[in-house]
Amino acid sequence: MPTLTVVLFTTVLIVLLALMTAATAAKLARLDGASYPTAIKHAATAFAGVLTLAGVITAALTAVLV
Structure with missing residues (x-):
């Protein structure tokens, strides 16, 4: 169960980072x-x-760690 929590938390963080990056790029373009x-x-x-x-990065880490 903790593994699922870590995966979901990481996914949410990556999507939030992507959204913040997109908003910043749009603001800078404007x-x-x-x-x-x-x-x-x-x-x-x-x-x-x-x-x-x-x-x-996920694919590279999976190849190295597995």
Whole structure:
């Protein structure tokens, strides 16, 4: 049971980190003078990048630790 709790907690933290990164990217794009669609595009790219990086790190750690 503790393993499930750790996995869920880690998943929530990664998603929150990705959302904060996306919001920051959108805000910085808007401050730079980008339009709303461009800011949303930057936010989506940042969100996907964080989730991809988390997946790659998880795969690498699984390969090393298992």
